[in-house]
Amino acid sequence: MKKILITGALGQIGSELTLLMRKIYGADNVVISDIKKEGPAEVIDGGPFEIIDVTDGKRIFEVVKQYQVDHIVHLAALLSAVGESKPNLCWDVNMGGLYNCLEVCREVGTTMFTPSSIAAFGPSTPPDNTPQDTIQRPTTMYGVTKVAGELLCDYYFQRFGVDSRGVRYPGLISYQTLPGGGTTDYAVHIYYDALKHGRYTSFIAEGTKMDMMYMPDALEAVIQLSEADGSQLIHRNAFNITAMSFAPEQLASEIKKHIPSFTLDYDVDPVRQAIADSWPNSLDDSDARAEWGWNPKYDLTAMTSEMLDKLREKLNIK
Numbered sequence: 221m222k223k224i225l226i227t228g229a230l231g232q233i234g235s236e237l238t239l240l241m242r243k244i245y246g247a248d249n250v251v252i253s254d255i256k257k258e259g260p261a262e263v264i265d266g267g268p269f270e271i272i273d274v275t276d277g278k279r280i281f282e283v284v285k286q287y288q289v290d291h292i293v294h295l296a297a298l299l300s301a302v303g304e305s306k307p308n309l310c311w312d313v314n315m316g317g318l319y320n321c322l323e324v325c326r327e328v329g330t331t332m333f334t335p336s337s338i339a340a341f342g343p344s345t346p347p348d349n350t351p352q353d354t355i356q357r358p359t360t361m362y363g364v365t366k367v368a369g370e371l372l373c374d375y376y377f378q379r380f381g382v383d384s385r386g387v388r389y390p391g392l393i394s395y396q397t398l399p400g401g402g403t404t405d406y407a408v409h410i411y412y413d414a415l416k417h418g419r420y421t422s423f424i425a426e427g428t429k430m431d432m433m434y435m436p437d438a439l440e441a442v443i444q445l446s447e448a449d450g451s452q453l454i455h456r457n458a459f460n461i462t463a464m465s466f467a468p469e470q471l472a473s474e475i476k477k478h479i480p481s482f483t484l485d486y487d488v489d490p491v492r493q494a495i496a497d498s499w500p501n502s503l504d505d506s507d508a509r510a511e512w513g514w515n516p517k518y519d520l521t522a523m524t525s526e527m528l529d530k531l532r533e534k535l536n537i538k
Contacts, residue, residue, distance in 0.1 A: 221291040221331075221446065225251045225284060227274050227321070228296030230259035233335070233438065235397045237293065238263050240439050251287045254296070260397075272296075274317030281324050293442065294321045294334040300495055302401035303362035314365035315372075322376045322384065331383040333446045336370050336458045338390050338431055339363040339403075343498045350500035352460050352507040359498045373457035385445050386457045390431030390465075390503065392438050393523060395530040403495045407432055407471060411527045414475050414482050415537050422468045423489035429470075429501040433463040434518040434526075441514065448512035459508040463516035464523070465501060474524045 224241060228234050229252035239262070241250045253272035257264060270283045274296040283289070296317050303310035318334060325332050341350060342357040356367050366388075376382040391404025399405040406424050413420040424430075441461055450456075472484040508514035518526075532538070 223249050223287055223289045224291045225289040226293045227253050230254040232397045232399050234295045235263050237439050242267055277320035280320050284324050284328055290330050292321055292330055292332045299402040300339050300362040301492055307361035310361045318369050325382045326380045334386045336366045336386050336388045338499050340366040341500050347501045349502055349504045351504050360495055370458040384457055387441050387459045387461045390433050390462050392433055392435055394435035395527050403492045411531055414479055415531055418481055419483040421485045421487045423492055424468055424496055425488045425493055426469050427467050428496050429465050429467045431462045431465045431503050434523040437463050437516040437518055445512055453511055455507050460503040460505045461508050461514055462503040462505050464520045474520055478528050
């Protein structure tokens, strides 16, 4: 990769990936874009920035040609909870944007990374140690777009030779950027409330296990898979990856090791709970480990310790 375009670069993943990619590839070689120029100054001002609405394929093509982009990291999407409140927009952005990026890749010859999600599974999927290849019948618009996206990327590779790659992300946890409307968002907000208030009210019910990952591992997956030898890849566009699986009370128990007085309450959101119940409890990521060496560094204990330390510093809490 010599010149990279990141769409949706001011979101939860994009903001941090931008900073990492600039360190690795050079600030001038990472062009970032979003639908609005609203976000952290260090991200917006640290290198080339362009306004792109990904439903406008012509605009994507213009930016790719202007900067001679040879790799697109396509992150622009509506997430699960927002997607259920705006299903039409979710389809237009998630599928229209992906199709436009794939068409640019086909025309120009660029490569692409775009993430799928555990939302691509559904209630009929085996919930424990979910296989790489299994039934996928999601019950959310977000999940439908992710399954369709996986298939569309496979089609463009098989039909046109477009080198597109991706992973199925679990819930992502970060101290730097707040999430943007996903079902797993509680696993970020709980740390903030633990430090600020000593208690948290979870919108996800006790006993609801979901796969999660600390952001540094999620970012490393983008770099690692994008740089991997394509001849070794079988599941190019939808690798299961995971680092840990836990329910709200297990996360609370880990926080209590650092904040003994912390308490956890529940006020379950039926919409997000229904989404969570349709997702797997844990994923089998053995194919990612075998095909491109996936190996996360953080578990629940290591992540919690670092999250609390970094947030104390960020929030100026002793």
